[in-house]
Amino acid sequence: MSSNSSPVIKVESVTKCYKTYRKPIHRLWQSFAPSKKYAQEFWALKGIDLTVNKGETVGIVGKNGSGKSTLLQIIAGILQPTAGHFETHGRISALLELGAGFNPEFTGMENARLNASIMGLTREEFHQKLPDIVDFCGLGDFLHRPVKTYSSGMFVRLAFAVAINMNPDILIVDEALAVGDVRFQRKCFRRLDQLKEQGVSILFVTNSTDSVIAPSC
Numbered sequence: 566m567s568s569n570s571s572p573v574i575k576v577e578s579v580t581k582c583y584k585t586y587r588k589p590i591h592r593l594w595q596s597f598a599p600s601k602k603y604a605q606e607f608w609a610l611k612g613i614d615l616t617v618n619k620g621e622t623v624g625i626v627g628k629n630g631s632g633k634s635t636l637l638q639i640i641a642g643i644l645q646p647t648a649g650h651f652e653t654h655g656r657i658s659a660l661l662e663l664g665a666g667f668n669p670e671f672t673g674m675e676n677a678r679l680n681a682s683i684m685g686l687t688r689e690e691f692h693q694k695l696p697d698i699v700d701f702c703g704l705g706d707f708l709h710r711p712v713k714t715y716s717s718g719m720f721v722r723l724a725f726a727v728a729i730n731m732n733p734d735i736l737i738v739d740e741a742l743a744v745g746d747v748r749f750q751r752k753c754f755r756r757l758d759q760l761k762e763q764g765v766s767i768l769f770v771t772n773s774t775d776s777v778i779a780p781s782c
Contacts, residue, residue, distance in 0.1 A: 572654070573735055573766045574617035574640060579649035581610040581635050609635040613649070617735075622757075622767040633770045637661060637737050640768065655734025655766075658684065660724050667724070669713035673704060676712055677727050684731045694730045701756070702726035718746060729756055735766045 584604035586592045591603040609632045617623050627633050638644040639651060641659040666683075667676045677698055681691040699708065702722040712720065728736065736757075757767060 571619040572616050573619050574615065574651075574653050574768065576613055576615040576636075576640065576651045577649055579610055579613045579636070579639060579646045579651055580608070581632070581639065581644065582647040583607045583609060610639075610646070617766050617768055619734075619766055620761070620764040622761055622769065625768070625770045627770075634661070634739055637739055637768070637770055641737055653735060656684065656732065657735045657737060658728045658731040658733035659737040659739075660728045661737070661739045667712050667720070670711055672710055673702075673708040673712055673715070673723050677708075677723065680727050681731065686731065690732075697730050698726045701729070701752075718749070722749060725753055729760065733760075733765055735768070736760060737768045738770065740771050 584606055586595070586604050595601070595603045613632075613636060615623075615636075625633055625636070635644065637659070638661065639646050640653060641657055641661065642653075643661075666680060668679065671679065677695075678691060681694070686694070702708070702725075704719060704722060707715070707719060708723075712723070715723070728738075738757075757769075761767060
C-alpha cells in the first residue's frame with residue numbers, strides 16, 4: 566500500500582436497503598399509506614466506512630451476497646445509498662459485473678469507443694489508446710463482431726482492456742476476472758501492478774483470498 570494520505574474514496578456510514586413486495590399492488594398501497602409496512606426489507610449494507618488513499622490498493626474479500634458488489638456500485642455512482650455519505654476524487658474506471666456498460670448489438674470496437682466517450686476521452690485520445698486496447702485484449706477480428714456473440718472470457722478481455730486504458734485515477738474491479746483463463750488473469754495482475762506503480766488507486770473485490778494476494782507472475 567502507498568503511504569500517500571490524500572483520500573480518493575471516502576465512505577462514511579453507508580447503508581443500502583432494498584424493499585421487496587409480495588404483490589405489485591402492495592407498492593401502490595405503500596404510497597397511499599406510508600405509515601403501514603407492506604414491504605420486506607433486505608439490508609445489503611449497514612454502516613460501512615471505508616477510506617482509500619491516493620495510490621493505495623485495497624482488497625475486499627467476502628462471500629457471495631455479502632454486499633461487495635453493492636458497495637462498488639455505490640462508489641462508482643451507479644447506485645445511491647439509502648443512508649450515509651460517500652465521495653470520490655478523480656476519474657473512475659470500473660470493471661463491474663460481466664457485460665455491464667456494453668451494448669450487445671454493438672461490436673467490441675464500437676463498445677470500446679462508447680465507453681471511452683462516457684469516460685470523457687476525446688476521439689484523439691481514444692485513437693491513441695486503441696493500439697494498447699487491441700493488443701491487451703487479443704481478440705483480433707472479433708473486435709469487429711457484436712459482443713452478443715462473445716463468450717464470457719472474451720467479454721472480460723475487452724472490458725478489462727478498456728478499463729485499464731481510460732487513464733483512471735481510481736480503478737474498481739469486481740469479481741469479473743475470475744471468468745478469464747489463468748494466463749489472462751496473470752496478465753491482468755501484472756498490469757494492476759504497473760498501475761499501482763503509476764499511483765492509480767485500486768479497489769479490488771473478490772470472494773477468493775488467493776486473488777487478493779496473487780503474486781505477479
